[in-house]
Amino acid sequence: MTMDRPCLGEFEQLVLFAVLRLDEASGIAIHDEIEALTGRDVSPGAIYTTLGRLEARGLVRSVALAPQPGQVGRPRKHYTLQPTGARALRSAYDNLQALAGGALGKLAQIARSRS
Amino acid sequence: MNWWRPLLGRLVTGRDAADIRNDLDEMYRRDRANGHTALRASVAFVRRTLSSAWWARMGADGIEAPRRLTLTPRLLATTVRRLVRGHRGYVIGATATLAVAIGINLLVFTIVNALWLRPLPFAGPDRLVAIPSHAWNRLTASRLRHFEAVAGQVITWWDSVAGHRPQVGLPHVNRPIETLAVTAEYFGFFGVPIRGRDFTQEDDRAGAEPVGIVSHRLWRTAFDGSPDIVGTVIDSTPVRLRVIGIAPAGFEGARRGERADLWIPRTLTSRVSTSGATMAPVMAYGRLRPGQTIADVIEQSRADSMNESDVFDVVPLASVYGTPESPTRVIREGTTFAVVAGLALLVLIGGCATLMALVLVHYERRRRELAVRLALGASRRHLSSELIVELGLVGFAGILGALIVAFWGVQALPSLSLSGGIDLRRLNLSFDVRVLAAALAMTFGSLAAAAWWPIRRCTRSGLSGELLSGPAPTASKSSQRLRQSLLALQVAATVVVLVAAGLFVRAVQHGFGTAPGFAVDRTIFATIEVLPPSGGPTDVSALLNAQAERRRRLLDAFRALPAVEAVSIGQPPVEPTLAERALSPARVTTDIGVHELSVGILRGGPELTSALGVPLLAGRALTRDDLSQTPARGLLTASLARRLWPEGDPLGRIMSLDGGRLGGRFEIVGLVADVAYGSLSAPAAGVVFGVTEGGPRFVFRTSTPRALVSEIRRTVAEVVPDATRVEVITGREIVARDLGRQRLGAWFFSGFGLVALLLGVGGVSGLVAYLTQARQREYGVRLALGATPRRLVRHAVSTALAPVACGTVAGLAGAGWMSAFVASLLVGLSALDPLPYLAAAGLMLAAAYVSGLSAAWRLRRVAAVDALRQE
Numbered sequence: 008m009t010m011d012r013p014c015l016g017e018f019e020q021l022v023l024f025a026v027l028r029l030d031e032a033s034g035i036a037i038h039d040e041i042e043a044l045t046g047r048d049v050s051p052g053a054i055y056t057t058l059g060r061l062e063a064r065g066l067v068r069s070v071a072l073a074p075q076p077g078q079v080g081r082p083r084k085h086y087t088l089q090p091t092g093a094r095a096l097r098s099a100y101d102n103l104q105a106l107a108g109g110a111l112g113k114l115a116q117i118a119r120s121r122s
Numbered sequence: 123m124n125w126w127r128p129l130l131g132r133l134v135t136g137r138d139a140a141d142i143r144n145d146l147d148e149m150y151r152r153d154r155a156n157g158h159t160a161l162r163a164s165v166a167f168v169r170r171t172l173s174s175a176w177w178a179r180m181g182a183d184g185i186e187a188p189r190r191l192t193l194t195p196r197l198l199a200t201t202v203r204r205l206v207r208g209h210r211g212y213v214i215g216a217t218a219t220l221a222v223a224i225g226i227n228l229l230v231f232t233i234v235n236a237l238w239l240r241p242l243p244f245a246g247p248d249r250l251v252a253i254p255s256h257a258w259n260r261l262t263a264s265r266l267r268h269f270e271a272v273a274g275q276v277i278t279w280w281d282s283v284a285g286h287r288p289q290v291g292l293p294h295v296n297r298p299i300e301t302l303a304v305t306a307e308y309f310g311f312f313g314v315p316i317r318g319r320d321f322t323q324e325d326d327r328a329g330a331e332p333v334g335i336v337s338h339r340l341w342r343t344a345f346d347g348s349p350d351i352v353g354t355v356i357d358s359t360p361v362r363l364r365v366i367g368i369a370p371a372g373f374e375g376a377r378r379g380e381r382a383d384l385w386i387p388r389t390l391t392s393r394v395s396t397s398g399a400t401m402a403p404v405m406a407y408g409r410l411r412p413g414q415t416i417a418d419v420i421e422q423s424r425a426d427s428m429n430e431s432d433v434f435d436v437v438p439l440a441s442v443y444g445t446p447e448s449p450t451r452v453i454r455e456g457t458t459f460a461v462v463a464g465l466a467l468l469v470l471i472g473g474c475a476t477l478m479a480l481v482l483v484h485y486e487r488r489r490r491e492l493a494v495r496l497a498l499g500a501s502r503r504h505l506s507s508e509l510i511v512e513l514g515l516v517g518f519a520g521i522l523g524a525l526i527v528a529f530w531g532v533q534a535l536p537s538l539s540l541s542g543g544i545d546l547r548r549l550n551l552s553f554d555v556r557v558l559a560a561a562l563a564m565t566f567g568s569l570a571a572a573a574w575w576p577i578r579r580c581t582r583s584g585l586s587g588e589l590l591s592g593p594a595p596t597a598s599k600s601s602q603r604l605r606q607s608l609l610a611l612q613v614a615a616t617v618v619v620l621v622a623a624g625l626f627v628r629a630v631q632h633g634f635g636t637a638p639g640f641a642v643d644r645t646i647f648a649t650i651e652v653l654p655p656s657g658g659p660t661d662v663s664a665l666l667n668a669q670a671e672r673r674r675r676l677l678d679a680f681r682a683l684p685a686v687e688a689v690s691i692g693q694p695p696v697e698p699t700l701a702e703r704a705l706s707p708a709r710v711t712t713d714i715g716v717h718e719l720s721v722g723i724l725r726g727g728p729e730l731t732s733a734l735g736v737p738l739l740a741g742r743a744l745t746r747d748d749l750s751q752t753p754a755r756g757l758l759t760a761s762l763a764r765r766l767w768p769e770g771d772p773l774g775r776i777m778s779l780d781g782g783r784l785g786g787r788f789e790i791v792g793l794v795a796d797v798a799y800g801s802l803s804a805p806a807a808g809v810v811f812g813v814t815e816g817g818p819r820f821v822f823r824t825s826t827p828r829a830l831v832s833e834i835r836r837t838v839a840e841v842v843p844d845a846t847r848v849e850v851i852t853g854r855e856i857v858a859r860d861l862g863r864q865r866l867g868a869w870f871f872s873g874f875g876l877v878a879l880l881l882g883v884g885g886v887s888g889l890v891a892y893l894t895q896a897r898q899r900e901y902g903v904r905l906a907l908g909a910t911p912r913r914l915v916r917h918a919v920s921t922a923l924a925p926v927a928c929g930t931v932a933g934l935a936g937a938g939w940m941s942a943f944v945a946s947l948l949v950g951l952s953a954l955d956p957l958p959y960l961a962a963a964g965l966m967l968a969a970a971y972v973s974g975l976s977a978a979w980r981l982r983r984v985a986a987v988d989a990l991r992q993e
Contacts, residue, residue: 033145034138034141034142034145035144035145035148035149038145038149050169050170050173050174050177051141051142051145051146051149051170051174052134052142052170052173052174052175052176052177052178053173053174053177055138055141055142055174055177055178056136056138056177056178058138059137059138083141083144084138084141
């Protein structure tokens with residue numbers, strides 16, 4: 008783990024994983040993916056603000072695509088994961104794995120004892 | 123219908139605003155496609171849009187999307203502990219303000235709910251009407267055909283038919299059983315399901331087995347809710363009844379104010395009342411046909427009637443009040459309660475102003491804490507959420523307090539009654555879901571109005587930067603100006619309420635004083651009836667002779683009482699039954715002209731005017747010899763005489779009054795002082811006093827009315843032991859009943875005024891204390907430069923008095939505008955009577971001065987060095 012990889016917040020990680028899973032995703036698709044997999048109903052404003060921040064740091068890139076058949080409205084931005092973003096995400100994942108490794112059993116035990 | 127979404131979407135700004143709005147629209151369309159209702163989808167749209175707008179404004183500062191503040195028991199416990207330990211004064215002040223301001227409004231709403239809003243407990247009440255002024259024997263079948271259905275209830279409140287009142291007793295129930303005698307269609311007409319069986323035409327036949335239907339309340343209390351009661355014969359008196367059914371819970375009669383325990387068939391009345399008459403008069407209820415209006419029925423009735431007096435007087439059942447012992451009254455208190463509600467709202471506005479000031483000061487004091495938390499990374503949203511939770515807890519405490527205040531007010535209300543004898547005790551004043559919803563809406567509406575600006579101000583992100591620029595600020599000029607504006611608003615509302623209180627108090631004083639025209643505090647009125655028992659004499663002349671002999675014996679016995687200064691046959695001039703006549707003009711003919719005037723006729727013994735304490739101004743009093751004269755001899759009130767004969771002497775002149783049984787032809791033999799007739803609020807133009815020997819009512823003049831009441835009862839028990847009805851009431855009680863609206867207004871507005879004054883005084887005290895604290899350094903400098911403590915106190919007080927003076931002027935202007943709405947409710951008093959206005963302004967200014975002085979008093983002991991050291 009090197010110190011020059013950008014640190015990611017928890018929500019930034021969620022957004023990047025959603026972009027990763029969807030390859031090329033619009034804001035609403037990212038919203039739906041996060042909601043489907045985590046149950047969190049996040050506002051579009053939060054997603055776009057985070058995407059803007061990630062794009063400013065070079066972790067994602069956006070392109071404006073014409074509406075698909077059946078869609079209405081102006082051209083939408085679609086986001087793709089950049090190599091720096093992928094490395095940062097992998098680093099965050101490895102950190103979490105390192106800390107969590109072998110501790111899941113203990114986690115379950117504590118959760119049960121305090122419920 | 124979708125025009126509002128783009129408008130709301132404009133709240134979202136920033137770089138990706140267009141994409142965000144697109145996504146919000148798509149989410150809305152998707153929700154609708156998934157079957158969500160328009161309302162649900164719209165609520166979700168609003169929530170997402172507001173959240174997105176907030177996020178877009180926050181920008182990207184590397185801040186995580188915060189977790190939503192979750193209400194957990196631990197968070198609530200922590201918040202309560204923090205409030206109670208660290209901010210007790212704020213919690214008590216805010217809770218008390220909410221409790222009082224909202225409690226008063228809840229009380230008013232409870233009465234409005236009971237009188238108008240609470241639906242009658244049966245199906246289709248909006249199509250049901252009452253015909254209160256006609257008896258069934260005048261309503262032939264052909265005339266009732268205009269209605270889809272009809273039902274009836276025996277009349278028992280007229281003096282002449284009081285003997286028809288069913289008097290049923292139960293040995294194990296120590297209170298009067300309120301019994302209504304009804305036609306067989308009664309329960310079916312109202313769609314009220316009966317547990318057991320309903321009345322049938324067979325039950326309403328002479329000679330049928332005595333049956334009855336008990337109310338749910340009587341069933342629970344007297345029969346322990348036993349299901350076996352149906353079909354059982356109970357030990358009721360004077361006849362044993364078989365209980366055939368139980369009415370459902372909540373139904374106690376058709377009219378507001380009825381609290382029936384028992385219903386019996388109409389024809390059973392003769393066996394359970396003192397009259398013994400087989401045909402008791404019945405008041406009708408009707409159901410309008412679909413699409414039919416009351417105006418339609420009245421027109422149809424007019425087409426059927428020979429005389430105008432036979433035309434139906436149809437009123438909506440929902441606006442009717444009546445009990446077995448009082449006439450059916452149409453509730454016409456809309457104006458009164460509109461005024462009361464308007465002024466209660468002013469108290470609420472004053473309370474909101476006080477609350478806003480309290481919240482502002484509270485958050486101003488916590489600025490350092492909030493600024494530090496913002497600087498350490500707390501989001502504005504999180505801080506705002508925490509403060510909202512605190513306010514929610516205060517609001518919850520406020521609701522509890524408001525319900526307690528309203529509950530206490532409801533207990534105190536029954537000592538008042540509205541004009542026409544509407545007894546508030548008879549109404550269902552219980553809290554229901556409407557009242558609770560009103561409490562919640564008012565509480566959280568008040569909190570939202572009071573707290574949105576202080577929260578917005580004290581959680582702004584720039585606040586933390588202010589820590590770096592110098593000493594922690596204590597109070598900004600804008601906060602001071604806001605507090606002064608709030609105080610002015612509070613004072614204005616208080617002054618309006620105080621003026622209203624003063625006007626109503628003056629109206630009540632006038633009503634008890636000069637308005638009646640008779641000696642209110644020295645008169646007693648008694649009604650003594652002896653009705654023949656069942657099977658009694660039917661010889662009318664023998665009956666009349668017996669009544670005359672009884673009257674003679676009673677008069678002799680009354681005259682022998684030492685406390686009686688004068689006694690006469692007669693009735694009170696102010697009474698609900700006379701009020702309608704007072705509003706109806708009649709044709710008055712004299713030798714010089716014809717007038718349309720409302721004129722009252724009071725017939726009684728020759729000593730009636732003396733007993734009433736009405737002085738004779740000219741001519742002579744009436745005598746027993748005038749009984750046999752034609753035309754009848756009469757005394758006329760002075761102002762009416764001046765109107766009928768502007769020139770010349772009215773004595774010896776003749777006047778004719780059209781009005782059937784209530785009319786007459788009189789030769790004027792004397793003039794008396796003016797007397798109110800009917801109602802003090804709308805008296806007749808004048809009164810004619812005539813002589814008669816008949817009637818069950820007596821008028822007494824005495825200097826000890828309270829003591830005489832018991833003596834009269836004792837005398838009646840000795841002289842007429844078989845009296846079936848003895849009612850004794852003082853002149854003061856008569857007038858108090860008539861002044862119900864005014865007394866209610868005086869009671870309410872005095873209470874409102876006191877509350878508003880306390881809030882205002884608290885506001886002044888708080889403002890002075892606040893400014894004193896905020897200007898410590900300034901005062902220290904002034905002291906160092908030679909100012910005396912006394913001058914500082916004067917300066918502090920005058921700073922607070924400036925907004926009080928502005929508020930007082932605005933309040934007086936507002937009260938002047940409000941006077942147009944209350945003028946019709948005041949008895950003999952101008953709504954611009956100067957005394958209440960001066961008293962309200964003086965009271966407010968004096969209270970504010972004393973309050974400010976006490977708050978600034980400690981400035982006298984402030985040392986310059988200490989004040990400067992506060993930095």
